Amino acid sequence: MIISAKSESRVYHMPGCRYAEMIKEENVMYKKVKWAIKRKYRPCAWCFSTEGILHREKAAVEQYLKNTGYEMENRDHVLYIRGQAGFWKLVYNEESTGFTLFHGNRAEKVTVEEAEAVGYHRQGDAPIHTSVLETCRYIAKHDEAKKILSMGSYRDLPRSTQKQREYYNSARKKDRIRGIRRVEDLFRQLEEGSSMKRYSVC
Numbered sequence: 001m002i003i004s005a006k007s008e009s010r011v012y013h014m015p016g017c018r019y020a021e022m023i024k025e026e027n028v029m030y031k032k033v034k035w036a037i038k039r040k041y042r043p044c045a046w047c048f049s050t051e052g053i054l055h056r057e058k059a060a061v062e063q064y065l066k067n068t069g070y071e072m073e074n075r076d077h078v079l080y081i082r083g084q085a086g087f088w089k090l091v092y093n094e095e096s097t098g099f100t101l102f103h104g105n106r107a108e109k110v111t112v113e114e115a116e117a118v119g120y121h122r123q124g125d126a127p128i129h130t131s132v133l134e135t136c137r138y139i140a141k142h143d144e145a146k147k148i149l150s151m152g153s154y155r156d157l158p159r160s161t162q163k164q165r166e167y168y169n170s171a172r173k174k175d176r177i178r179g180i181r182r183v184e185d186l187f188r189q190l191e192e193g194s195s196m197k198r199y200s201v202c
């Protein structure tokens, strides 16, 4: 649900926005986002921004970071989150009114101060989240799956949702390819006549 004013300004706000609270009570309209978009209303520049969203979710996000041990930094409207599997970069996109998620893996030893220097790639399977908290939850799920894979096997991954089954299948495929490669490498080594001693010392 969004809030707008019966005026020519044609701007809509999220509940709790400081500017929405300035609208006179008799002028307040409560509508669905679809209603506003259809009439070409513009999203408010404060409540639909990194800072505005963060401000709205402050307590919940802080609690979440405390529980998970994740760290967050806001630099020039870009949020950097250090999770268990490297860094994440949340870039707010005005067009989609949500965060585009980028992942920088192999960055476990990098400090939050160095977060900008990490190489990032777009996290392809991540949906556009309109909330920082939702994005944090996505990151935690991703990290959990990574942890299971690093400790054991894809067989331990959860398979209750469609997304989880897709991840399971791709992990299984990767595992098979790895298995085939290992055998191929072994044969290549044997054919090249290199000694088996290598395997006992590595």
Ligand SMILES: [Zn+2]
Residues within 6 Å of the ligand: 012, 013, 014, 017, 018, 019, 020, 044, 045, 046, 047, 048
């Ligand atoms: Zn607003």
